[in-house]
Amino acid sequence: MDLLQQCFHGMSFDLFVIQTLNGIVTGMILALVASGLTLIFGIMDVVNFAHGELFMLGAYMGVLVLATTGSFWLALILATLIVGLIGAALQITTLRPLIGRDPLTTILATFGISLILQNYALWQFGPVARKIQEPYTGHFNLFYLEYPWYRLVIAGLSAAIIGGFWMFLKYGKYGIWIRATTQDRVMAQAMGIPVPWVHTAAFAIGAGMAAASGVLFGPLVGVNHIMGLDWVLKAFIVVVVGGMGNLGGSIAAAILISLLEAYASMLGCISPAQAVIVSFVVLVLTLLFRPTGLFVPTPK
Amino acid sequence: MTPRDHKYYWIGFAVIIAALAIAPLVLPPYWQRFLTEILIWGLLAMSSDILIGYTGMVSFGHSAFFGLGMYGAAAALLMFKPANMWLAFVFGLTGAALVAMFVAYFSTRLRDIYFAITTLIFSQIFYVIIFTWTDVTGGENGLSFSRPQLGIPGVWTTPFTGETMHWFVLAVVAGSYLILRRITQSPFGMVLQSIRENEPRTRAIGYPVERYKIVAVMLSGMFAGLAGVLYAIQNRFAAPDFVHFLLSGEAVIFNVMGGIGTLVGPIVGAGFFLLLREFLGRLFGEQFPYLIPLGFIFIVMIIFLPQGLLGFARRWLNR
Amino acid sequence: MSATAAATEIQNTPLIGVEDLHTFYGKSHILHGISLKVGAGEVVGLLGRNGVGKSTTLKTIMGLVRPSQGRVVYQGYPITSMAPHKLARMGIAYVPEDRRIFRLLTVMENLRTGLDRGNVTDARKRELLDKVFTYFPVLAERRDQAGGTLSGGEQQMLAIARAMMLEPKIILLDEPTEGLMPRMVSQISEIIGALHREGVAILLVEQNVPLTLAASQRVYIMEKGEVRHHALASELKVGDPVIQQYLGI
Numbered sequence: 001m002d003l004l005q006q007c008f009h010g011m012s013f014d015l016f017v018i019q020t021l022n023g024i025v026t027g028m029i030l031a032l033v034a035s036g037l038t039l040i041f042g043i044m045d046v047v048n049f050a051h052g053e054l055f056m057l058g059a060y061m062g063v064l065v066l067a068t069t070g071s072f073w074l075a076l077i078l079a080t081l082i083v084g085l086i087g088a089a090l091q092i093t094t095l096r097p098l099i100g101r102d103p104l105t106t107i108l109a110t111f112g113i114s115l116i117l118q119n120y121a122l123w124q125f126g127p128v129a130r131k132i133q134e135p136y137t138g139h140f141n142l143f144y145l146e147y148p149w150y151r152l153v154i155a156g157l158s159a160a161i162i163g164g165f166w167m168f169l170k171y172g173k174y175g176i177w178i179r180a181t182t183q184d185r186v187m188a189q190a191m192g193i194p195v196p197w198v199h200t201a202a203f204a205i206g207a208g209m210a211a212a213s214g215v216l217f218g219p220l221v222g223v224n225h226i227m228g229l230d231w232v233l234k235a236f237i238v239v240v241v242g243g244m245g246n247l248g249g250s251i252a253a254a255i256l257i258s259l260l261e262a263y264a265s266m267l268g269c270i271s272p273a274q275a276v277i278v279s280f281v282v283l284v285l286t287l288l289f290r291p292t293g294l295f296v297p298t299p300k
Numbered sequence: 301m302t303p304r305d306h307k308y309y310w311i312g313f314a315v316i317i318a319a320l321a322i323a324p325l326v327l328p329p330y331w332q333r334f335l336t337e338i339l340i341w342g343l344l345a346m347s348s349d350i351l352i353g354y355t356g357m358v359s360f361g362h363s364a365f366f367g368l369g370m371y372g373a374a375a376a377l378l379m380f381k382p383a384n385m386w387l388a389f390v391f392g393l394t395g396a397a398l399v400a401m402f403v404a405y406f407s408t409r410l411r412d413i414y415f416a417i418t419t420l421i422f423s424q425i426f427y428v429i430i431f432t433w434t435d436v437t438g439g440e441n442g443l444s445f446s447r448p449q450l451g452i453p454g455v456w457t458t459p460f461t462g463e464t465m466h467w468f469v470l471a472v473v474a475g476s477y478l479i480l481r482r483i484t485q486s487p488f489g490m491v492l493q494s495i496r497e498n499e500p501r502t503r504a505i506g507y508p509v510e511r512y513k514i515v516a517v518m519l520s521g522m523f524a525g526l527a528g529v530l531y532a533i534q535n536r537f538a539a540p541d542f543v544h545f546l547l548s549g550e551a552v553i554f555n556v557m558g559g560i561g562t563l564v565g566p567i568v569g570a571g572f573f574l575l576l577r578e579f580l581g582r583l584f585g586e587q588f589p590y591l592i593p594l595g596f597i598f599i600v601m602i603i604f605l606p607q608g609l610l611g612f613a614r615r616w617l618n619r
Numbered sequence: 620m621s622a623t624a625a626a627t628e629i630q631n632t633p634l635i636g637v638e639d640l641h642t643f644y645g646k647s648h649i650l651h652g653i654s655l656k657v658g659a660g661e662v663v664g665l666l667g668r669n670g671v672g673k674s675t676t677l678k679t680i681m682g683l684v685r686p687s688q689g690r691v692v693y694q695g696y697p698i699t700s701m702a703p704h705k706l707a708r709m710g711i712a713y714v715p716e717d718r719r720i721f722r723l724l725t726v727m728e729n730l731r732t733g734l735d736r737g738n739v740t741d742a743r744k745r746e747l748l749d750k751v752f753t754y755f756p757v758l759a760e761r762r763d764q765a766g767g768t769l770s771g772g773e774q775q776m777l778a779i780a781r782a783m784m785l786e787p788k789i790i791l792l793d794e795p796t797e798g799l800m801p802r803m804v805s806q807i808s809e810i811i812g813a814l815h816r817e818g819v820a821i822l823l824v825e826q827n828v829p830l831t832l833a834a835s836q837r838v839y840i841m842e843k844g845e846v847r848h849h850a851l852a853s854e855l856k857v858g859d860p861v862i863q864q865y866l867g868i
Binding site for chain 2: 045047094097098101103104105107108109111112113115116118119120122123229233236237240244271274276277280283284287288291
Binding site for chain 3: 177190
């Protein structure tokens, strides 16, 4: 009984609403990270281990641009573009030579990339966390708490980027190229689609989306060199739970997992560090009962 | 292998073991310890080769098995007085085996990349548990304990010295190598290799592929746990850093650098990696981010030298 | 006019020339030195039993499989092992045996994969679409339906229509009537005739001998990875000894 009391101590409806909001905010960023991962996986069977490092690199680029120009929005755009270009360069130099080899070699290669990027960031920026100043410092009143507007801005922007990405895939000429290549690489080539470049572009887009999430998330916590691992792990979980290569499933899974984590951290008996375990539990349950993913139709 | 090859193989084996046995007598203490560590990391890498090289499953979660071996040994050494080396092995291996069973049960439901990701995520679960369960595991600081005596308590014991530690580790690693080699050449090992070559066909022939995979993960996990116990005894502490994913990543790097599917290759890879790290550290100072150049070398080797150093040497010798 | 005379006639200006092509899949030798030619606007049939290398010949021309020896020449330029997407842009279209519709893309999006090529004006795009929708009205009806939901015959039409979006000079057409019902077969036969009248060359791989003889000007007959016979289509009949010998019908 003691444990129960400790667990539910301080629970209230207000807290529940606030945590729901928090869960949705992180869920949207996670969805943004996972969308890029899913895009890259779907189109070239590459599990991009370095995705978290691209997120981290984006955040650092944001720090640098913000320090020089003072504009958060410029930082967001430039970081996205620069990291997108870095992504393209990485794809051309390390992943293109591995086309046709065992897909496992690509996970090893991207793991190598993540080691290099992470240690480069440590070497260049040092172990002390940097801060990105949020563009809006205003609050609004939510029950007894002042809830920062910026968090809602993040959720909205993430949703806008994901929506824009979806529209691009659905209606854009290059979006159709990406979807055609995802479904049938060989036939796409035979239809005149330059598949090697579509791969590079998809990797660049995924990298850019990771970088954008990094900049958006930067103001909430600090920016440091190891922030990538947490995100890539969560994004992996999201992608497995949502069903590999399934964009809608990833978004749903991202929000589900973030909400569950937010609720778990309300419990007095669980420390924030342990709340991560909730997402692991979701993963284990998914593997047990629906290894193809929670949000995909049952295959007939 | 022809009988002649057999003879050369055993002569080579004996020469290498002899050289490794004599080494601590001629090496200064620092390098002596360095060599012992290479053997321990080599054992960890060799254990994951069972999965990577022979079954075609890349595990990014070997740190969990290694770490549980470590913490299991720590539990035995802290709980029982006087400290008993054999109990450390029993506890460490049991811990590693239990974790391996848990991980194997879930992760073998998935193939290829999904397996790699799930093993990674599972190892992070154990990392988070160990890191946050401070009352039992000592949290961030880990646990330290004194080293047990070498020998059989009550019959004959002697304290570990640098040399005896090295010989002991050498014996365990060489023994493990022979056992693993035997296993890979056994019918069981053949089934694993057939899973690597063509999983659907292996299943179609009638082998219960999942069960073989579970056994393979457990076997691999126990040898990783063995490496963890050795490391705990050598260093007299257990720390969450050794459960962290980075260690699993290094085990994979050792495999790729040395040559997967060879058992010896991963040990060579561990030696190559640690020597390079040492060399870079001495050249540019302790603070040098050695993983940047090593990461480059790793990627270049994946692209241009997929068989690793040993495969390269073999091809070169056979010219 | 004999087959050799016809061959010499197009010798000077073959649209596609295949010379001594050898292709391997791993260790198995599939093509043992195939040579053939297709003139501009010509429909050429490629007959033979299953597994003699007809499809591999098309894949090798399209750059989807690398030959170990030999070359492919298109409009006088060597194109051996060029990237398939470049060949597609140069006017070589490929309709594979299993159709390979982009199943999750709608009919319209399937067509757009070939249509969105840059330097195609909107007017021209509409013209091309109108043309295929006249040939295949059913595609117009189903334009917003996912490719995977079409019937086998409709998928075949979409595959051909998709190839036409590239405004090709030649279409490599692999077993277009396989598994289709008779009504669909005659429709395919009509469209081959229509493409021929437009001046599009076709290299037609088929099991349906009457259709092939009716649709093509010349035929090559293959066996075990080699061309064994070459004749004008008008010289061959369905019951011909040559056909019986190589095709067993």
